[in-house]
Amino acid sequence: PTVVNKIAAGEVIERPENAVKELLENALDAGSTSIEVLLKDGGLKLLQISDNGSGIHYDDLPYLCQRFSTSKLEKFEDLQQMRTFGFRGEALASISHVAKVTITTKREGDVHAWRAFYVDGKLAPLSPSNSPAPQPCAGKQGTVITVEDLFYNVPGRKAALKHGSEEYRRVLNLVQKYAIHSRMVSFTCKKVGETVASVSLSSRLSTKDKIRHVYGTLAVKHLKVLNIAEGATNVESFHADGLISSADYEDKKSVFILFINNRLVESIELKTAIDETYSKFLHKGASYFVYLSLVMKPEQLDVNVHPSKRIVHFLYDHEIFSAISEKLVDLLQTTDE
Ligand code: ADP
């Protein structure tokens, strides 16, 4: 079983970025308004996510890193629906099979925090003289998850990820996108030993200001609001919000950020539809900036391709893509607001 777990975990967690994404989403699910990411060697040596969310109940600590044994499971009757975003209740389990995980957590009203250490899905002693039971400790409300020595037991994977700087770049990119999307949440991301964070995006900033910080002034000058109200398409409960660059925006590289139901995902088909629409308006070699947030029924999505990448397919792809393309054309045709 350990081997199976390790292989499965290796598929879900390919690199630090995948672990950070899962941990960020957990922190957001816990209602955090402030999330800090700390990395050493691009997350390969150490990766730590601190949040000020709900914290984790002491009784849940022994089972936290076991597959399919999480509290979120109980909230869904339908396994199919629950699995819409790939792998529910598997993230911490997967991470603990390829790294050493320490969790420090405190809930509102708790007298002190608890610290628990996990190896291969199970509680382990923090030091040889200790018992594996969670230990009381100091801490503020919320959760700190520390992931050390990622892939220590997967030598092939470890050897493939030689460049901490590349991993760091990927994590920064990910944190920036979540910061742009999650309006009420402040994010920072920094390397161990750094005094000034590489990313520091406060919830006080507007979405446009966050985009300006990350992608530069150029992008923001030309941004237009895209909005498709619920009921505007034939697709039940579908609506969309976003910011898109106008036809006179030019930059080196196009940016397409897609959130569906508050998860960062990829859709090759939707990207192609957007490419095609822009190509009718942009100069040759010009590029675009598109940030879209779609909300729809999870059962109208299929996330079956690769668990770590979360590539989605749409049940009503034609309706959705043409609604977005039409809106884009409308916005791109008007040169000035
Ligand atoms: P899932 O998110 O699919 O339930 P995970 O393995 O990602 O599975 O997380 C397991 C459980 O641990 C979550 O359901 C949640 O109850 C708890 N949890 C994980 N991270 C946090 C956090 N930062 N704050 C509060 N609870 C958390």
Ligand code: MG
């Ligand atoms: Mg999760």
